[in-house]
Every structure is written in structure tokens, then in C-alpha cells.
Amino acid sequence: MRFEFDAKNWPTIVEGEKNCYLLTNGLGGYNSLSIIGAAARGDQAFLMSAKKAPNIRMHLVTNIFEKLVIDGQEHILTSQRMKSGMDYEGFRYLRKFVYDDFDESAPAWTFQVDGLTVTKHLLMVHDENTVAVKYEIDNPTGKNVLLELMPLLRFTSKKEEFDVSQKIEKYKIEICNTDPKTNLSDQTCCIMDGDIRLYLATNADLHIQEPCLFGEMYFSQDERDGRVAYGNAFSSCRIQKQIHDTKSDIYVILSTKNDLEPDVRMLYERFVQENTERKRQLLGSAGLSSELGQQLVLSADAYVVRRESTDGMSIIAGYPFFEDWGRDTMISLAGATMVTGRFEECRSILRTFAKYVKNGLLPNLFPEGGEKPMYNSADAPLLFVNAVYEYMEFSKDAAFKDEILPVLEQIIDAYQNGTDFHIKMDSDGLIMAGAGLEQLTWMDVRVGDFLPTPRHGKPVEINAYWYSALMVMYRLTQNTVYQELAEKAKNSFLEKFWNEEKQCLKDVLSGGADENQIRCNQIWTLTMPFTMMPVEKEALIIKKVKDELYTTVGLRTLAKDDPDFHNVYIGPMEERDRAYHQGTVWAFPLGAYYRACIRYAKKCADSAEKERIRVELTQGFKALTAWLKEGCVSQIAEIYDGDMPTVSRGCFAQAWSVTELLRAVYDFEEYHFS
Secondary structure, rough: EEEEEEEEHHOOOHHHHHOOOOOOOOOOEEEEEEOOOOOOOOOOOOOOOEEOOEEEEEEEEEEEEEEEEEEOOOEEEEEEEEEOOOEEEHOEEEEEEEEEEOOOOOEEEEEEEOOEEEEEEEEOOOOOEEEEEEEEEEOOOOOEEEEEEEEEEEEOOOOOOOOOOHHHHOOEEEEEEEOOOOOOOOOEEEEEEEOOEEEEEEEOEEEEEEEOOOOOOOOOHHHHHOOOOEEEOOEEEEEEEOOOEEEEEEEEEEEOOOOOOOOOHHHHHHHHHHHHHHHHHHHHHHHHOOOHHHHHHHHHHHEEEEEEOOEEEEEOOOOOOOOOOOOHHHHHHHHHHOOOOHHHHHHHHHHHOOOOOOOEEEEOOOOOOOOOOOOOOOHHHHHHHHHHHHHHHOOOOOHHHHHHHHHHHHHHHHHHEEOOOOOEOOOOOOOEEEEEOOOOOOOOOOOOHHHHHHOOOOEEHHHHHHHHHHHHHHHHHHOHHHHHHHHHHHHHHHHHHHOOOOOOOOOOOOOOHHOOOOOOOHHHOOOOOOOOOOHHHHHHHHHHHHHHHHHOEEEEEOOOOOOOOOOOOOOOOOHHHHHOOOOOOEEEHHHHHHHHHHHHHOOOHHHHHHHHHHHHHHHHHHHHHHHHHOOOOOOOEEEOOOOOOEEEEOOOHHHHHHHHHHHHHHHHHHHOOO
């Protein structure tokens, strides 16, 4: 899918900062800046490397400062807002930005300056902490031209602010080699801070300089969210290329690898070829036919990462803030790996999490740096059981059952007899969870000693997962004990969760006011491998969700007429947290809503109703194309404002947002509404 932007998208630097792009490397590292090339967040970077995949990350390079000198006249191509107010406004020369996952030359920026055209191409190498950039200079007038590039370095951990008081002189830099065997003046330098190494290779002239601070950059998107609004960087070298020909190419490669090939042009071309082939294989494996489906396949690839500590695979929850979490991984797993045919990676992810099951619970947060796993999730283990079944259905890997069944039995036994965090099956066969300040569902915000959405009791989606998990166990073992437990849970669920007055499901059985709040959690009762609701009530649930919670980019977490509804998500963290699940639109439940509609259409005998659903979904998927251009290009964000979504909030690229919508597109293509 091709996304093109031009000067009307950045009439000011403020407008140009609002949208960004994302390139990833399968290790948790990434390259991400705004579409005009500016850093609008402290977490945006030209090279965010994975020191230990996927969560121990180093912010090595913030950006490359670009300057074009034409007949002695300087022109700055870089855009960056500065604390001093002396902003760099290279966007005024920027004519076009193109992002196209199907085009080997994109992303690309096209600048026009005094009769010259400069086109910048960028890529990130999979399974490496390597970023490669190519500058094409078209100089038809034959003017005297110098391109000067200055990497802006940071060398801090991802979550660490750059300390301007630190001794930047400690960073050692040296030219590693000049290869006389090539016709290019290829040079490589190494910038060192203790055991951290950054290698830079170029076919231009490389000049070491005394380290100097760049200046305080202003991060507008961080200030909007109540985060640190300023940050600095430093420079230690300059890359220069005198342009004598009408056409010239300059290559720069930044990497943590110390064995870069000497000919950077050939190295860049190899990276392009490998990147293109990898995308072709991903699309071939998935087999989706629609342009939207194919785009979401490539977008979802950003989240599938290698986890070094377990020697397996995982799914990173979102960029730029999040790590790999149990709940997010289990929700994202089918869209990221099953419908895309990535079964080996899916199996690896399931094994990764199976290793850490404890007291029947799945890690919600993995250990890093000696820290212990956190198990505060009532949904992740049940989602794991259902994900195993779905994996076996998709992959036909029947042999996996013998390996994984003991883990599944441990989970079910723990829920039936009781485990940590007050998780236990009640006498009615339903699961209850949580007490005090425990937050165990995805609506897990805590503001000091205040829980905006406690959901203690029997949450609706937890019990939908429970019933389906029991039926999975019956299917896998043919043990009728599981079938009997499932039937008991189903009867209690149908009796106790239905809200006759509102014609939908209660959100949580708690005995409090939150019991009858209209929330999006009920939609998952219709999308699990095994479901409980009769078809006529499925229709009512779908209608209620559509009428009260639906937007074209996600579902509201709370109905607008509820007194607890918050219409915007903005401001300091405490203010944002109070709005997080109190009306804020989340994209990932929209995938479940669309899938629920498709499932209902399969059962519906009314051809007119089937056609209405087909048209609704077709229009919904068309609307998604516009949202893929907003925020982070080709991605779907974490959240949007609850009243009228117009801009993305939170993580600009979220795994379960992309993967759940991908799964809905897959289901839509599989079912032809005939």
C-alpha cells in the first residue's frame, strides 16, 4: 500500500511532526522519526538498537543532520524544533515523502533545492542493529555542491535521558579502515563508549572532530503527553562528499556490527535485495489477496521479535514505549503468526511462555536483568489455552498436543482450585478474580490507591475465555469432566450475565455500579473458539456495541452517556490514566467486533442481513486505509480519543491493534458472504 505525502501535509513544522514512520529489525530495535525527518519524541531515533533482544535497547543515533552547500550557499535539509526557538526547517525544501512496503526504494524523501534534487532512501536490516541510508543527488546544472552529514549521537539506554553534564569527551572515535582496493573512498569509523560500539561506513570522506553538543531538541509529542519535553545529542564526526557529476550517490551505514563489508554500495544493494525478498516471502506465506490484508501482514511483522533470554520468539506490544507482555502476546498471536502462516514462530512463542508458567499463571511481564516475572494477569493463561488450540487448528500440528498438554492441565487446575491474585472458580462454575489493589484484566490502570476500573468479581471476557478453554480441553482429551465444567459455566453465564434492560451483557459480576456499565469486553464472548450465546442474543450484543461503542478506528471502552466517561486522553500521566479505559477508543477490540459480525453472518439465514453486514465491513475496512496514513504510517496506534477520534494517542504502533484487524480481514476474505 502506497502512502504519499507532500508539502500540504507540512505547511508548518508543527504539522509535519504529527505523523511518523517506523522501521524495525525483529530484535526490538527500530528506526522512527516524523515524516519530515524530525524527532518529535525522545524515544524516536535513527538507530534504537537492541543490546539484548527485545527489551534492553540503546538509543545510539538520534538523527543525521543534513546540510547541502550549493555554490557556497548553505541549505539545511534537517527539520528539528529546538528549545531555543531557532528551529531547523528543512521541511521547506521537502517536496514528497513516500512510504510503501511493496517498493524497495521506500521510504523516500525528495528535496528540491536551487535546481538540485536530493532523494533519501532508508532501510533497517532484519535481525541486525543496522540502518542504511542512500542519498541520490541529481545536479543537472553542474553547480558546485557539497553534501555534509553529521550523525547526532546519544549512547544512552532507551529509558535514560541524555545527561548534558556527562563528559562527552569519553567517547572514543577512530577511523577503522580505508580500503584501497575499491574505487570508492569507503571508510569506516568506530565510536566507542566502554563496551558499546557503533560502526559507521560510508563511500564519502569521513572526518573525526572533537565531540560537541548539538543543542536541546524540543519533543512536542512528549510534552503533549506530560513527558520530558527536551533532549540533547552530540556529534563526533562529519561525512562530506563533493559532488562533481550530474548524478551521484552517497551511502551511510550505521551498525553495531564490526564486520561491515568495505564496498558500502554493494552492501546497501544486498540489504535492499534481502529486505525485498523477505517481504515477498511473508506475503506468500500469508496468502491474503486484498491490498489492505497484504499491508497489515507487513505491518504486523514489526512486532514479531526474537527473545534472547529464552532463546525463542515473542511479540513486542507496541512502539515506542512497550515491551513483550503475556496478555498482549496471546491476543496478538493469531493475527501475527497463525493467519500469516508463520507457524514455526508461533510454536516458538507458545514454548517461550510455557516455560514460565507458575501456579497456573502466565508471565504478564518477562524478566530482564535478573528481575522476576510478573504474573498479574487473569486473562493471559486462558488466552494461552485457546491460542494453543487455534495454533493446532491452523497448522495441523497434532503432535504439539503431547508436548503442551501438561501445561494446559496445570492452568485449568489452578483456575478451578484457586491460585494467586484471588483467581478461582466459584461454586457456580464461573471464574472470579482480584481484590484490593490488584488489577488483573487488560483494564489495569492504578492511580495511587485508586482503581478507575477495578473489575473485581467475575469479568465477562474472563469467563468467556474460561468456557472456551474448558471446551478446548475437552476436545484435546475427550475427558468429560471438562465438558461438564464447561456446561456448568455456560448455564451460570447465561443466567447471570444477561442484562435484560439494556439488551446486552453485564461487564462484571461485582454487585456494584460497574456491573451494568456498557463496555467493549462483551464482544469477546462472540469470538472465542467456543462460544456460549444463542444467535438471537449475539445479534443484540453486536447491535449494542455498534450503537454505543463503535468508531471507524476502534471501540470505546465505555458508553458516552455513562457518568464515568472521559472524552479525551491527554495531559499528565494521572489525568491520562483516569481516561485510559473510561471511554478512550482502543483499536484492537474493533477486530473482534468485525469478526463477531462475520461469525453472525455465517449463522444468519436472512440474505438481506448478510448483505448489510458485508457492506458495513467493506466500508469499515475502507476507513482503516485512512487511519493507516494517520499517526504512524502503515500502522494502527494503541488508542484514540473517546468522543470523536481524530488523532492517535499512546503508542503510535500497537501490536494487537494491527494483528486483530488483520485477523478480521483474513476472516472476511475466507468468508465470501455467498
